[in-house]
Amino acid sequence: MSHKPPTVASADTDRDTITAGEIKALLAKGDTARARERFEELVGSHQRRASRIAYHYLRDVAEVDEAVQDAFVKAFVHLPSFRQELPFVVWFTRIVINGCLDRLKAQNRRSRWMVPIFDSGESDRDLAERRPSADRTPEEVLLARERREHLAAAIQWLPERQRTVLILGVFEGYTAREISEVTGVNESTVRVHQFRAIRALRKLIGGDRWMIERRADRTEASRT
Amino acid sequence: MTWNLFKNRRHLSDATLAEWAMLGSMDVGVVEDGMVLSADAAEHLARCEPCQRRRDELVALLGDVKRVARSDADAALTPQRLASQRQRITRRIAALVGSAAPARVLRFPAKIRSVPRTLEQHRWLAAAMVAGLVVGVFAGQMLDFTRGDGTRPAETIVATMDGDAFVSASRAVALRGAQGLLDDEMILTEIDGALATEYCEALNALDALTPRIQEVSLAGR
Numbered sequence: 001m002s003h004k005p006p007t008v009a010s011a012d013t014d015r016d017t018i019t020a021g022e023i024k025a026l027l028a029k030g031d032t033a034r035a036r037e038r039f040e041e042l043v044g045s046h047q048r049r050a051s052r053i054a055y056h057y058l059r060d061v062a063e064v065d066e067a068v069q070d071a072f073v074k075a076f077v078h079l080p081s082f083r084q085e086l087p088f089v090v091w092f093t094r095i096v097i098n099g100c101l102d103r104l105k106a107q108n109r110r111s112r113w114m115v116p117i118f119d120s121g122e123s124d125r126d127l128a129e130r131r132p133s134a135d136r137t138p139e140e141v142l143l144a145r146e147r148r149e150h151l152a153a154a155i156q157w158l159p160e161r162q163r164t165v166l167i168l169g170v171f172e173g174y175t176a177r178e179i180s181e182v183t184g185v186n187e188s189t190v191r192v193h194q195f196r197a198i199r200a201l202r203k204l205i206g207g208d209r210w211m212i213e214r215r216a217d218r219t220e221a222s223r224t
Numbered sequence: 225m226t227w228n229l230f231k232n233r234r235h236l237s238d239a240t241l242a243e244w245a246m247l248g249s250m251d252v253g254v255v256e257d258g259m260v261l262s263a264d265a266a267e268h269l270a271r272c273e274p275c276q277r278r279r280d281e282l283v284a285l286l287g288d289v290k291r292v293a294r295s296d297a298d299a300a301l302t303p304q305r306l307a308s309q310r311q312r313i314t315r316r317i318a319a320l321v322g323s324a325a326p327a328r329v330l331r332f333p334a335k336i337r338s339v340p341r342t343l344e345q346h347r348w349l350a351a352a353m354v355a356g357l358v359v360g361v362f363a364g365q366m367l368d369f370t371r372g373d374g375t376r377p378a379e380t381i382v383a384t385m386d387g388d389a390f391v392s393a394s395r396a397v398a399l400r401g402a403q404g405l406l407d408d409e410m411i412l413t414e415i416d417g418a419l420a421t422e423y424c425e426a427l428n429a430l431d432a433l434t435p436r437i438q439e440v441s442l443a444g445r
């Protein structure tokens with residue numbers, strides 16, 4: 001049996017790399033209208049993943065929205081410098097992550113100098129989550145929510161590199177080689193960060209307890 | 225051979241198991257180029273039940289963590305939100321390359337209806353204009369008096385504080401007031417930069433002892 005290890009690169013992402021090359025050629029010819037049209041294809045295939053990655057860093061949908069918009073605009077502007085040796089997904093992920101890290105730095109600066117405004121109103125999502133449905137008891141809803149918040153808090157605790165490796169490697173299925181290309185950190189260092197991230201995460205979420213709670217959390221289990 | 229048997233008897237390290245776990249359900253016999261996983265480790269894992277169990281537990285944990293993280297993100301990123309995000313991306317790129325749909329232009333009425341004015345209305349209008357002028361001049365004078373206590377124009381602050389550690393921060397703040405060009409982000413960057421200078425060591429020590437606004441407000445919650 002010769003399975004390939006799980007990887008974010010696929011036939012689709014290979015096609016996107018070719019598309020990006022074609023858009024680059026269109027831009028060089030000055031055919032911006034067509035380039036813009038073709039770029040829509042790339043937006044379509046990378047928007048969700050980019051938003052998810054940004055969400056794991058920022059955890060604020062408005063910030064995520066802006067970060068992802070900025071990333072696509074930046075990608076379009078910098079497409080003339082895109083080299084096709086690198087898969088488009090790797091190049092674009094780098095743009096997304098750099099944007100998120102810049103935003104986090106800005107948030108930290110702001111939180112040092114400004115009074116945080118506590119929003120007393122609950123979001124639509126909060127309200128929707130609180131509402132028990134026919135197949136979810138209030139306890140299950142609460143447990144599912146607690147687990148999500150617990151995990152999110154654990155992720156925020158990790159050092160920046162471990163967090164990146166975890167988000168890309170565990171949540172999104174990038175290989176160590178792909179993470180190395182995204183971050184510019186060599187592959188063996190990525191593996192070390194990966195192991196440390198897993199070990200730290202296990203400790204932070206309390207691995208055994210987490211799995212016990214999983215059994216009680218029907219909502220999560222039923223999503224598989 | 226004897227050495228190999230001895231080596232394979234040692235259980236796999238957590239790091240090696242984490243590596244295997246990252247490969248998910250991949251076959252134990254597969255060793256990819258450049259991976260830290262050796263054929264020995266694969267052989268050990270194929271035969272050692274405790275290591276298989278440890279690996280399976282880790283795979284389950286990571287699988288569950290991934291599922292929770294993804295469902296969290298998916299619940300926040302609704303299809304409507306993504307659709308409107310996509311529209312905004314399209315619009316921004318269109319604006320960038322100059323092919324944005326032309327903004328809707330409000331048409332002026334073909335003919336402005338003239339309002340007949342009597343001599344009486346003209347007199348009221350002239351009186352109101354004179355009154356406005358007088359109030360304006362008076363208010364200007366009052367502002368000039370109050371400037372003695374530090375609310376001087378931006379340029380003056382920059383000039384008098386030059387050579388001081390705070391100059392870049394105060395300049396950023398002053399210029400903001402004067403020009404309205406710098407955004408909050410640039411100002412905070414400048415303040416951070418100014419505080420990093422050697423002149424501020426003493427103040428930084430004091431700063432470290434000062435509770436942050438956020439800490440205070442969080443403690444008060």
Ligand SMILES: [Zn+2]
Pocket residue numbers: 234235236268272273274275276
């Ligand atoms: Zn073993």
